[in-house]
Amino acid sequence: MGDPGPPAATRPGPDEIALAAPAAGQLCSSQEHRRAGRPAQVVVTLGQMGAADRHREALWLEAWGKPYPMYGPCWDATRQVAQARRPSLAITAPPAPRAGNQPPRGRAARPGTPGRAGQAL
Ligand SMILES: [Zn+2]
Numbered sequence: 778m779g780d781p782g783p784p785a786a787t788r789p790g791p792d793e794i795a796l797a798a799p800a801a802g803q804l805c806s807s808q809e810h811r812r813a814g815r816p817a818q819v820v821v822t823l824g825q826m827g828a829a830d831r832h833r834e835a836l837w838l839e840a841w842g843k844p845y846p847m848y849g850p851c852w853d854a855t856r857q858v859a860q861a862r863r864p865s866l867a868i869t870a871p872p873a874p875r876a877g878n879q880p881p882r883g884r885a886a887r888p889g890t891p892g893r894a895g896q897a898l
Contacts, residue, residue, distance in 0.1 A: 788842065789824030793867045794859060796821060797844070805848035817846030821855065826863055836862050 789795040799817040804810065806817070822844045827835030836859060847855065860866050 789822055789869065791825040792863045792865045793824035793869060794821060794856070795824070795869045797871050799846045803846040805851055806845045807848070807851055810848050810851065815848045818849040819847055819852050821845045821847050821852055823859075826859065834862070 797820040799820050803817040803820070805815040807815075822842065823837060823840050825835075825841055826837055829835060829838060856868070
């Protein structure tokens, strides 16, 4: 499957989730969205969500410490589950977004084309 990403500079602690800006061209890591070419809007790295020997309470055991690029709504869903299951959850955002590396806006709407509005089908 390839390299999970750059060497983890951010190592979130227990019940901590670190966020980072995605690189250009990174896609959401869910299979469905990757196939659909959904761009990632945030890179999510999970700390230890519980104890490894208590699977019932631990969340996403196999994902700890790996950076996961996610589409916005996917991150929202992930965060909601994490917050519900890990009440002491802390989310650390990136220090500052770099200029020129903004995530693409969610809007697909185009401004109306000026001029020939009278042309009906
Ligand atoms: Zn997704």
